[in-house]
Amino acid sequence: MAERIVIDPITRIEGHLRVEIEVTNGKITDAFSAGTMVRGIETILKGRDPRDAWAFVGRVCGVCTSTHSLTSVRTVENALGISVPPNAELIRNLMANALYIHDHVVHFYQLHALDWVDVVSALKANPAEASRIAQSISAWPKSSVGYFTDIQKKFKNFVDSGQLGIFANGYWGHKAYKLPPEVNLIAVAHYLEALEWQKELVKVHTVFGGKNPHPNYLVGGVPCSINIEEANAVNAERLAFVGKLFEDAKTFVDQVYIPDLVAIAGFYKSDWGAIGGGLTNYLAFGDFPSNGYNNPESFKMPRGAILGRDLSHILEVKADDPEQIQEYINNSWYEYSKGDKTGLHPWEGETKFNYTGPKPPYEHLDFSQKYSWVKTPRWKGNPMEVGPLSRMLVGYASGKPEFKEVVDSTLKALDVPVAALFSTLGRTAARGLETKLVCGWALEFYQQLLTNIKNGDTRTQNNVKWDPESWPKQAKGIGMVEAPRGALSHFIVIEDKKIANYQLVVPTTWNASPRDIKGQRSAYEESLIGTPIEDAKNPLEVLRTIHSFDPCLACAVHLYDENGTTIHDVKTY
Amino acid sequence: MENHVPSFYEDLKGKGVSRRDFLKFCTTMAAFLGLEASGVTQIVKAFESKPRLPVIWFHFQECTCCSESFIRASHPIVADIVLNKISLDYQETLMAASGVQAEEAYKAVMQKYPGEYIVMVEGSIPTENEAYCCIGGRSALQILEEAVKNCKAVVAWGNCASAGCVQAASPNPTGAKPVHKVISGKPVINVQGCPPIADVMAGVVVHLLTFDRIPQLDGLGRPKAFYSRRVHDTCYRRANFDAGLFVESFDDDGAKRGYCLYKMGCKGPVTYNSCGIIKWNDGVSYPIQSGHPCIGCSEEGFWDNGPFYQHLPEVAGFGIETTADKVGLGLGIATAVGIAGHAIVTNVRKHKEITNEPEEGSKVETK
Numbered sequence A: 001m002a003e004r005i006v007i008d009p010i011t012r013i014e015g016h017l018r019v020e021i022e023v024t025n026g027k028i029t030d031a032f033s034a035g036t037m038v039r040g041i042e043t044i045l046k047g048r049d050p051r052d053a054w055a056f057v058g059r060v061c062g063v064c065t066s067t068h069s070l071t072s073v074r075t076v077e078n079a080l081g082i083s084v085p086p087n088a089e090l091i092r093n094l095m096a097n098a099l100y101i102h103d104h105v106v107h108f109y110q111l112h113a114l115d116w117v118d119v120v121s122a123l124k125a126n127p128a129e130a131s132r133i134a135q136s137i138s139a140w141p142k143s144s145v146g147y148f149t150d151i152q153k154k155f156k157n158f159v160d161s162g163q164l165g166i167f168a169n170g171y172w173g174h175k176a177y178k179l180p181p182e183v184n185l186i187a188v189a190h191y192l193e194a195l196e197w198q199k200e201l202v203k204v205h206t207v208f209g210g211k212n213p214h215p216n217y218l219v220g221g222v223p224c225s226i227n228i229e230e231a232n233a234v235n236a237e238r239l240a241f242v243g244k245l246f247e248d249a250k251t252f253v254d255q256v257y258i259p260d261l262v263a264i265a266g267f268y269k270s271d272w273g274a275i276g277g278g279l280t281n282y283l284a285f286g287d288f289p290s291n292g293y294n295n296p297e298s299f300k301m302p303r304g305a306i307l308g309r310d311l312s313h314i315l316e317v318k319a320d321d322p323e324q325i326q327e328y329i330n331n332s333w334y335e336y337s338k339g340d341k342t343g344l345h346p347w348e349g350e351t352k353f354n355y356t357g358p359k360p361p362y363e364h365l366d367f368s369q370k371y372s373w374v375k376t377p378r379w380k381g382n383p384m385e386v387g388p389l390s391r392m393l394v395g396y397a398s399g400k401p402e403f404k405e406v407v408d409s410t411l412k413a414l415d416v417p418v419a420a421l422f423s424t425l426g427r428t429a430a431r432g433l434e435t436k437l438v439c440g441w442a443l444e445f446y447q448q449l450l451t452n453i454k455n456g457d458t459r460t461q462n463n464v465k466w467d468p469e470s471w472p473k474q475a476k477g478i479g480m481v482e483a484p485r486g487a488l489s490h491f492i493v494i495e496d497k498k499i500a501n502y503q504l505v506v507p508t509t510w511n512a513s514p515r516d517i518k519g520q521r522s523a524y525e526e527s528l529i530g531t532p533i534e535d536a537k538n539p540l541e542v543l544r545t546i547h548s549f550d551p552c553l554a555c556a557v558h559l560y561d562e563n564g565t566t567i568h569d570v571k572t573y
Numbered sequence B: 001m002e003n004h005v006p007s008f009y010e011d012l013k014g015k016g017v018s019r020r021d022f023l024k025f026c027t028t029m030a031a032f033l034g035l036e037a038s039g040v041t042q043i044v045k046a047f048e049s050k051p052r053l054p055v056i057w058f059h060f061q062e063c064t065c066c067s068e069s070f071i072r073a074s075h076p077i078v079a080d081i082v083l084n085k086i087s088l089d090y091q092e093t094l095m096a097a098s099g100v101q102a103e104e105a106y107k108a109v110m111q112k113y114p115g116e117y118i119v120m121v122e123g124s125i126p127t128e129n130e131a132y133c134c135i136g137g138r139s140a141l142q143i144l145e146e147a148v149k150n151c152k153a154v155v156a157w158g159n160c161a162s163a164g165c166v167q168a169a170s171p172n173p174t175g176a177k178p179v180h181k182v183i184s185g186k187p188v189i190n191v192q193g194c195p196p197i198a199d200v201m202a203g204v205v206v207h208l209l210t211f212d213r214i215p216q217l218d219g220l221g222r223p224k225a226f227y228s229r230r231v232h233d234t235c236y237r238r239a240n241f242d243a244g245l246f247v248e249s250f251d252d253d254g255a256k257r258g259y260c261l262y263k264m265g266c267k268g269p270v271t272y273n274s275c276g277i278i279k280w281n282d283g284v285s286y287p288i289q290s291g292h293p294c295i296g297c298s299e300e301g302f303w304d305n306g307p308f309y310q311h312l313p314e315v316a317g318f319g320i321e322t323t324a325d326k327v328g329l330g331l332g333i334a335t336a337v338g339i340a341g342h343a344i345v346t347n348v349r350k351h352k353e354i355t356n357e358p359e360e361g362s363k364v365e366t367k
Helices: A041-045 A050-058 A067-080 A086-115 A120-124 A127-137 A145-160 A181-201 A203-209 A236-272 A388-397 A401-414 A424-454 A507-512 A523-528 A540-548 A564-569 B008-014 B019-032 B037-048 B065-070 B078-085 B099-112 B140-148 B158-163 B198-211 B238-243 B337-355
Strands: A003-007 A017-024 A027-035 A282-284 A287-289 A299-301 A304-306 A325-328 A376-379 A474-483 A486-495 A498-505 B053-059 B086-091 B118-122 B153-157 B188-191
Touching: A017 A523, A017 A540, A027 A523, A041 A050, A041 A498, A050 A067, A050 A486, A050 A498, A067 A086, A067 A474, A067 A486, A086 A181, A086 A203, A086 A236, A086 A287, A086 A424, A086 A540, A120 A145, A120 A181, A127 A145, A127 A181, A127 A236, A145 A181, A145 B078, A181 A203, A181 A236, A181 B078, A203 A236, A236 A401, A236 A424, A282 A388, A282 A486, A287 A424, A287 A474, A299 A388, A299 A424, A304 A388, A376 A507, A388 A401, A388 A424, A388 A486, A401 A424, A424 A540, A486 A507, A507 A523, A523 A540, B053 B099, B053 B140, B065 B158, B065 B198, B078 B086, B078 B198, B086 B099, B099 B140, B118 B140, B118 B158, B153 B158, B153 B198, B158 B188, B188 B198
Parallel strands: B053 B086, B053 B118, B118 B153, B153 B188
Antiparallel strands: A003 A017, A017 A027, A282 A304, A287 A299, A325 A376, A474 A486, A486 A498
């Protein structure tokens, strides 16, 4: 007999996500993922100055802050034919790298760790043993017996206060937790360290973009100027600060994040290295140009798609090809003028809110009807997983030496086969491994920036097309970015110097969407099927897999409008 | 796990021990520990100490930038706030529990601490159709109305909760409204900005805890301590404005020398915030210092006061008898006559507000 379980809210994510599962004989037999909040940012963008769009779409998400702004300036530049100066490209790369490292570390400790780490068990740990283990896996200096004794004492006082705050009502003591108390204690210590550390690296955004979250971007380049003889510009002091921030970040990743990841994975690999694989298709747009964005061959992360886990074939991805990407709304609370079974390329997309769900408060959603604010994108009709695992697989399958090296050495250290990548744990590990790669690339980009400046190139902005009078009457553009959570694309239509249409196809839209017209599940739903559930009232296993994707629902949910020649037909809501 | 453990004194009181006996016990304890007389007070305080302030933090229509900003706080750091200063019993981004267990956490606070807890809100509330934001099958409005009924005060984080922010920009498709427009009868502190500066957020929390009262607010409900100065008046580039030294295009010679960004559309003259004083991320920089004009993110309706790169007309306050357009190269002829009146009126109105504000801070104490 199937039992229906609702988990809403899914916490430790960005945004509002509801998951309902059916459990039969201790295993998940069906799963539904629903986005339950909508704002309508694309509608709001209509009629505005395209140079302002980065600020609006930046507010799609404050967790992957800056990533939509970067995509937006690329989109407008693509439409208007603007190339940015090399320094601007490098500074954008550095800001994106800082985001990756920050976002992935925060995801691992603040958003995901509590699925694997039983914080209450840490109270039973022997600090001397914790210290011994910590020192055996890393050179990180904060690892003395006294340090762990202190952390444990502080945490005990906290628990004894009876006010457990953010740790209240966790699944503590659940049988699926497998770490010894000492490893739990190390993880608790690093949870607190990561929380304090994360506020540092974002200062890269503050130097170049003036603030974080939501740093400033600029169509044509970056807003900050470089002048090594001036206090009011990016000078030697500012550059040294950025260099130190990345050096410190690399140390934290190498000495804390990666050793913890490998240690924790060691305890869970036997089961979670085979659970949660889900879809067999992977999509990556690639990113981090080392020779201009218009030259994808120069990307540090390659572009491509993989179908059926066939790592011997990388398929070519073209986001502007209407045959490649379509979006469906048959299970989403919108309606299409040509009928809800149609799939439309974003450039021909349209949206009209059509909420047919139950009136709140409700107990259950009806999954025989529309059930989410998230649309359903498909690549050549296939559901695709996007994110760190897709990127690592595309990089690995492309034979890029850096990717091969980091993947193979980790698989060897954990003594697991390549197939273990196709799992919940594989997804979590891929995120850590790419963080390691990004740390290295950031330092390369930083050195290139210094070299450029040393050689006398201080340009950060291309103003040739700044004045709207220089624009064509109509222009269309696409911007693609590999956001920390996966392949992200924006689409713009500019008419008479204003935004006629603006659309976003976002990583979590790919992963969290409801099923399509063929009934194919998207990544979240598919990855849950077959997962054993120890205790239906405490479905910790669901959180493990859903969190392995690092959900970002504010990004996933928005609405689209018609574009092109029929723009004037669009109703404004 | 239960949330509330009574203090030692509450426990004794419950067992019929009188205050007099309790104090006697503390004196004995002090003597036993070899403390001087002054030590007695500390012991009394420790035993009587009240539970950490319970806080329920909701997310509605938002992007989580406020939560992200909050964890960037440097004094105190967020771990200190969360572990030692408040009891953050419901916060979807950070909390361990999900689903039913998460909901139970905030319901427990409402039951155990009526009139004691603070509700913090990140995000606006859709009113066009309540189903535009649902959590656990209930609408944002239903959740908020229930939670504020017995709260002590509400903190509205950021522009979303204070003024509706981006989703309330024209044409506001979901009917997004800020907290103070959908609830009544409770003090609401609007901590403005998109997001608010991390240490301003921490500062508001510390103010509530240390001074046991709500900070004084301006006419828009913003704490005066952080929102009574225009970015323009506290900007380190102000001297360039007064001297008529302007950036005329991005990355030009003036930009490389840090001239005033007024002509590039800076909204500093109509924006009240602490960016020029506290700065961002532990004092590293702020938008103008990093070369971008202020977009005015701590003001109501700033999204519709653009475009961002069109400069404000005729801002008063020059040290010399002229305006920016006359002083500069004359390129930025006042193109925005339409918003001129608005901008100036805003300023005049604000000046009045700052000088004639009722002392709200003295009216509503938090304890």
